[in-house]
Amino acid sequence: MEVPEGFPSLGAVPVGFGPEGIAVDPDARRGYVACARSNTVAVFDLDRREVIAQVPVGKEPIGLVHDRRSGRVFTTDARSDVASVVDTRTLRTIKQIPVREYPAGAGLYEERRKVYVGNTADGTVSVIHADTLEVIATVPAKLAAGSLGADPVRDRVYCVNFGDGSITVIDGATDRSVGEIKVDHAPCKIAIDAPRGLAYVANSLVSTVAVVDLERQRVARTVPVERAPVGMALGPGGDRIYAANRGTGKVSVIDRESGQEWARVPVGKAPGDLTVDPTTNTVYVSDAGTSTVSVFQDRLPGRPETLPGDTRHPLVGQPLPEFRLPDMVDGRERTSAEWRGKSYILNFFASW
């Protein structure tokens, strides 16, 4: 697998099954990742790139945020309908806070001491106080509300509604819904650059990133990326963003100003969430398909000489390799011979 110049790989850390939401604490040199199929938070050392502990939380933890002030990690446990609170000093789950149905997204408003939970099946947002650990509000959002981000400059919190192609705008002080922004199909994740008044939204089903003007409260432009962008993070230098493409196993590095893709970095399979340690310019990516956290450093100073082009998969133009696989329902063997002489689409999927 070709690694583009400027992005040395630092390997992959085996964590629990199905890693999703990820965060780093650069001062403590630790990373935290929600392992959705192990029902744990894997705690790993950022420099040694080793797991230190696996802390049991609720079922199917997906969203994860780290609150530096309280030293707590919050996960949204989708199949338990709770938010779990992990004390990072003792590495124990100290509380499980009931929220609403299928909480899959999380956001932190550190200044106002609030953790926001997107209740995906319920279309609402639960607001938890990060210090008292009580639910202080429930905000109506739209279908499949999920990922959230805070804008302390304008005092707003943005909730991405996967099923509605919209963003619900929440007042950061009152926790009331104050507006809505239309985006493209299936918006999956939002990353907010408050000082510049911009937000970036991964639209997973149409493979684009929408750039949202937070002052004008609308989409300023749309950038095409690879297949199914699911995770997103801002580059610390302020000039680029990273989008994890779940469909191709690569991270797109995108120039913010031009929307141009500067590089595609191969990581593990089916990557989801990702985050950056700004002190070392190192990117940590949850590889849901390989149950690892891929690590690479960004050493690219600026626009590279060669940009990634359109890559045709090597299979195109070749005969499909024969398959011989059991049928899910009755277990009998099915082979490609059954479909000889017919055109068809072979769709690969995972339950997550």
Add this chain to the structure above:
Amino acid sequence: MVNVWEHLDARQEALHFCEVHKIQGPVLLDATSEYINRLGLRGVPNNIVVDKHGIVQAVGTTTPDEIRATLTKLLLPFG
């Protein structure tokens, strides 16, 4: 449809998923992921469009528009 990269019981996970999303049509289990790895695919969801001669015409098309475009090409007399 081919189910891949499950961590626990592939058949249970796949059955549940198909029930929730009301999926019909044959679903095959690539429980060891041997097939998808052999094909060199690195992400999900992924679609491979195969023509009636068994030749792969497209890999990765995920949007309805892209699939429609590829199928239209396939149905042309010279495709």
